[in-house]
Amino acid sequence: MNRNDFPMLNQDIIYFDNGATTFKPQNVINSVIDYYENYSANAHRGDYDISYKVDLKYEDVREKVRNFINAKEKEEIIFTSGTTMSLNLVATSFFAKYLEPGDEILIAKTEHASNVLPWFDLANKIGVIIKYIDLDKDYHVTIDNVLNAITPKTKLISLAYITNVIGDIRPIKEITKLAHERNVFVCVDAAQAVAHTKIDVQDLDVDFLGFSAHKMYGPTGVGVLYGKKELLDQADAYMLGGGMNESFDSEKEILLKSLPYKFEAGTQNIAGVIGLGAAIDYINKIGIDNINSYENNLRKYLIEKLEKINYIDIINYEADSAIVSFNVVDIFSQDIAYYLNKYNVCVRAGNHCAKLVKNVTGVTNSVRISLAFYNTEEEIDEVVDLLSDYEKIRNEMI
Amino acid sequence: MDEELKKEIILENYSNPSNYGKVEDSSYDKYNTNNDSCVDNLNFYIKIEDNVIKDLKFEGEACAISKSSSSIATDNIIGKTIEEAIEYISEFENMIDQKPYKEEVLHDACCFCDIYKQNNRRNCAYLPYRGLKKYLENYHK
Known part of the structure; x- marks a missing residue:
């Protein structure tokens, strides 16, 4: 919602790194x-x-x-x-x-x-x-x-x-x-x-x-x-x-x-x-409660789509926030970020400055999608599509 | 080197890296090399005898570019003298800095000749060399 308020969204990019920083209206x-x-x-x-x-x-x-x-x-x-x-x-x-x-x-x-x-x-x-x-x-x-x-x-x-x-x-x-x-x-x-x-x-x-x-x-x-x-x-x-x-x-x-x-x-x-x-x-x-419920629904939508891909491991299924962390089997998180970047999709890869997390999850690094209210189901569809072809990822990740 | 061949070399070295594995042998020295822009974190194990690099192995976590570059680097550097290895590293630096370089020295490491176009991946390709250069330069000190 409210996408027109954000000049950055006029560019042809899908921005899923809102946990790092958000765009400015x-x-x-x-x-x-x-x-x-x-x-x-x-x-x-x-x-x-x-x-x-x-x-x-x-x-x-x-x-x-x-x-x-x-x-x-x-x-x-x-x-x-x-x-x-x-x-x-x-x-x-x-x-x-x-x-x-x-x-x-x-x-x-x-x-x-x-x-x-x-x-x-x-x-x-x-x-x-x-x-x-x-x-x-x-x-x-x-x-x-x-x-x-x-x-x-x-x-x-x-x-x-x-x-x-x-x-x-x-x-x-x-x-x-x-x-x-x-x-x-x-x-x-x-x-x-x-x-x-x-x-x-x-x-x-x-x-x-x-x-x-x-x-x-x-x-x-x-x-x-x-x-x-x-x-x-x-x-x-x-x-x-x-x-x-x-x-x-x-x-x-x-x-x-x-x-x-x-x-x-x-x-x-x-x-x-x-x-x-x-x-x-x-x-x-906009109303923080409206933002909250929109983002929660968007996250549910993303999780539903991602969990259908059998080679994706979601690290945080249960979380009522806008953050989804995952890995693609046998592919380093940074390579996924690099692959998605080729299609103008911005996601974060790495340990996200939380270097003790690996001690509890056993996962040293991950791909993170962090959503904002200006993200859409259509954007999620596009990214899920890109992640749905393992061979394509392998071929284009370098 | 054509694009498909480059890709093939990189993916092959990523999927089946040479000289990969942890070494627990006191005749090897160990050094760590990591990439401050991401989470690549590799340990290298090196054995030098009579000024010659007899063995070089690595293990750890890294992206496709870092891992394949490390695989190629270890393959190419084993058997070189310290001076030859340092020369090899400077040729690799020349390549990724877009300066003239000797293809015959770098062999299949030339698959990274276009890496300068992707600034975020330049460091990944250089990862195996950064720690090695420091190690070798200090070896006789």
């Missing part, structure tokens, strides 16, 4: 151009009209984000460069200070590198212990397995809302409830979720949550960290410089600004933030 592109063409000044420097306009627009987006994820306060919305920075900020500015040697962090082996490596770094630097929640036969996180993994030393559970290879949706609300009953914090990587499912941080009651604009039809290089106000207040500054300090003197006394500005050092990605605002407007216009 015209209103997002226009909003970025409008900033650069009509009021391209810095923010927080409201000494003249166009700068004042930047301030208003920039803060207006913060309010849009707050509303979009239903945060209680605007101050809980920090603009970052993306999910990776959001998670690193949580690890470095909050948990590095809060955790002690021997404290335990629970993650899963199906996490993306961005939700693994910041915690590994804490393990290496301050001696916290990383533990993995067992996964069920479909590689999903279950409440029982979370309960089994929690010990008196557990201080944090950090999980993706939806994972980027398996595409499973985690029961975050239930996990948070039982975590909080045991004084355990919950941090959520919402990169793969934000464009596909409604996120309500108050309902989920998570402590921290990060996502990227470019995976939700917005610009690259900008994202969001949500954190509960009382926790963000306790956190150290992540980067220091202009815009985040109230004052400093030659005695090295630094007085930080209050939230959210203490985390927004240096000139921010203003065009990106404005584009993010336009992306939120766009998603709201």
